[in-house]
Amino acid sequence: MIAALSAWRVSCCFQDAQMYRDYGLFIDGAWHSTGGGGLTPVFSPVTERALGEVACANGEDTRDALESAQRGFRSWKAKSAFERADALHRIADEMLRRKDEGARMISSETGKPLAQSEREWALAVDQFRWHAEEARRIYGRVIESRVPSGRFEVLHEPVGVAAAFTAWNFPAALVARKVAPALAAGCSIVVRPSSQTPGTAMVMVDCMRAGNLPTGAVSLLVGPTEATYTPIMASKVVRKVSLTGSTRVGQQMIRDAADTVKTVSMELGGNAPLIVFDDADLETALGVAVPTKYANAGQVCVTPDRFFIHESLHDKFVEGFVSRAKLLKLGDGLDASVQMGPLINGKRLSDIEAVVAEAERQGATIAAGGRRAATFNAGHFFEPTVLTNVSDDMAVFAEENFGPVAAITSFSSDDEALQRANTSDMGLSAYAFTQSPKRARRAVAELKAGMVGINSFALAASEAPFGGTNFSGMGREGGIESIKDYLDTKLAQVVF
Structure with a gap:
């Protein structure tokens, strides 16, 4: 039994290493197995050995991703809500087809029991299902105006390019909680997962190709703070950032977001x-x-x-x-x-x-x-x-x-x-x-x-708002509240 498990782990490690080589950075609708920042190892918490090496972005890679995301946003926001919903359902279908691969990657990178990884992957799939339907329900409203023959129209529009920073403890669910509402709202999004669990995000992003999204609608970057976080936070292109991480990191991100007045949502620590x-x-x-x-x-x-x-x-x-x-x-x-x-x-x-x-x-x-x-x-x-x-x-x-x-x-x-x-x-x-x-x-x-x-x-x-108060953050992921974090409200006064 032990020998069989050891042989299976060797086989899994080989698959992981191959996947890191085949994927890497996802920029402008394509995988790049090398990046300007070289390669960095990903270690198993079980064996303490390297699962493989993954491409790292440098500042130029990040700028390329942001430019692509800006182009992707213009194309994606032009899609109807029904087209966006269909795309998210296709992504969920592909994730369901590759559920064994996704769960195995979660366990390989985090060490958590496979049953827990399977539940996590299922929760991630459900985020795309829920937000596919929520995309169809971005309602505005009409308010009677005090101006004769006039009315107010309240509209909701995608905020623009979003950036997602995720932690390693739930590498699939945390990505899904950010990407699904962003895409449902009509935003493009740049995902920067933890460098300790990049493979899970890679499998997810590869599943997103099944959605036939416009080039640049989704990007994935792996790399050090100076090469990824810093240019993202400095860019005026990025209008929304979402973090799952420590309170200390969240406090710094809030300060950095103020320079370009980005919208922020933070899911931080708990006790x-x-x-x-x-x-x-x-x-x-x-x-x-x-x-x-x-x-x-x-x-x-x-x-x-x-x-x-x-x-x-x-x-x-x-x-x-x-x-x-x-x-x-x-x-x-x-x-x-x-x-x-x-x-x-x-x-x-x-x-x-x-x-x-x-x-x-x-x-x-x-x-x-x-x-x-x-x-x-x-x-x-x-x-x-x-x-x-x-x-x-x-x-x-x-x-x-x-x-x-x-x-x-x-x-x-x-x-x-x-x-x-x-x-x-x-x-x-x-x-x-x-x-x-x-x-x-x-x-x-x-x-x-x-x-x-x-x-x-x-x-x-997926149907319930997840998030905290005080030093545990702000904003919500899941439920009807989550998509609102990726929308701007516009008021129009219409007089005929």
């Missing part, structure tokens, strides 16, 4: 609280909280980090959480039996190790995990970890840890739980488990977050 009230169904809470916390090795912006458990349930919750965490199987995400893969790179592994060690020095108890997984000769594996006796001021609790670490504390009253849950500057997601409708409504009303789950963690759907 989600989970409140388990004393009337919660404990088995239900444990049954969904454990797999949610350790999905993608905890590298999920909406995952619960801060666990507030009512004192009457605390010990039982910890016991149940620990026992379930210890049963999770770590390993190569391409192995169908694996439930948790590695962290994305060595720095992330060191950071998690350090934050757990600091918490232990400050008095926290390691109830499960707490160290690098010793059974692997390679890879960035950290054990599913549970910390108790944590205080609100510990870094593992006060800051987003972005790893497989559940920090658990107790509370005695509803007022206390809600007050402590709201102390973070972040405001992406929050969760509560209760069987009381009154408590549920109070939690929804008082928790400071862009998204609140009651007895559920299922917040990401």
Whole structure:
């Protein structure tokens, strides 16, 4: 069995390396396997070996892409909403046809379990389906004017060239959340994925060729900040930027966007609280909280980090959480039996190790995990970890840890739980488990977050607005709200 899996991984790595060579940069409607910035390796978080080398853009490549995007915008915005919708459906059809390839690439680059990658690819397909239909529903309105025989017409037009900057933790879903609404609105878009997961974006962009889009409607650039980010942000051609990334990067992007007055949408960090009230169904809470916390090795912006458990349930919750965490199987995400893969790179592994060690020095108890997984000769594996006796001021609790670490504390009253849950500057997601409708409504009303789950963690759907408040960002991806971020509103006064 192990030998068969190893042989399959070798075969997968060969395919990945070949794909990087065949694709590369997508500029002016064509793939370029070489770029002015040379080649850069892409490493597997499982083996720590290079999956292959990918072409890097230089400043000239980026300028070429922006010029092409400007031409592509003029052609694409001239298409009717129905033509745009048909194109997005064709893209979704092609992505569905290549779903196995897409999911395998996600797992190869991120290490996440294949089942999670398959769900992610399906979510990405659904973004194109949803926004294909939403393209047909960009409605204006007519307002009666005070001028005799006049009327106001409210119109919506695409903002222009957009740029998408995506993170590595969901390399397919994050690209889809930006590209699908941009194309539906009539914008062209330049995609700059994480250099740690470029192959997934390449497969997606290659699927977009099935949409028969105008040349320049979609471009893809991989490369360092100076060669890609800097010229994009300095360009007056780019009228909208969307980022999924850290709060620190988002703050810098907002400052840079001000120079050319770009529209921005930001999906930034999170530090989600989970409140388990004393009337919660404990088995239900444990049954969904454990797999949610350790999905993608905890590298999920909406995952619960801060666990507030009512004192009457605390010990039982910890016991149940620990026992379930210890049963999770770590390993190569391409192995169908694996439930948790590695962290994305060595720095992330060191950071998690350090934050757990600091918490232990400050008095926290390691109830499960707490160290690098010793059974692997390679890879960035950290054990599913549970910390108790944590205080609100510990870094593992006060800051987003972005790893497989559940920090658990107790509370005695509803007022206390809600007050402590709201102390973070972040405001992406929050969760509560209760069987009381009154408590549920109070939690929804008082928790400071862009998204609140009651007895559920299922917040990401193409038909629902995804995003946060405060230091977690602005704008929404998904739902009818997402396409609005790619539209300008125009008012016309018409008098006959």
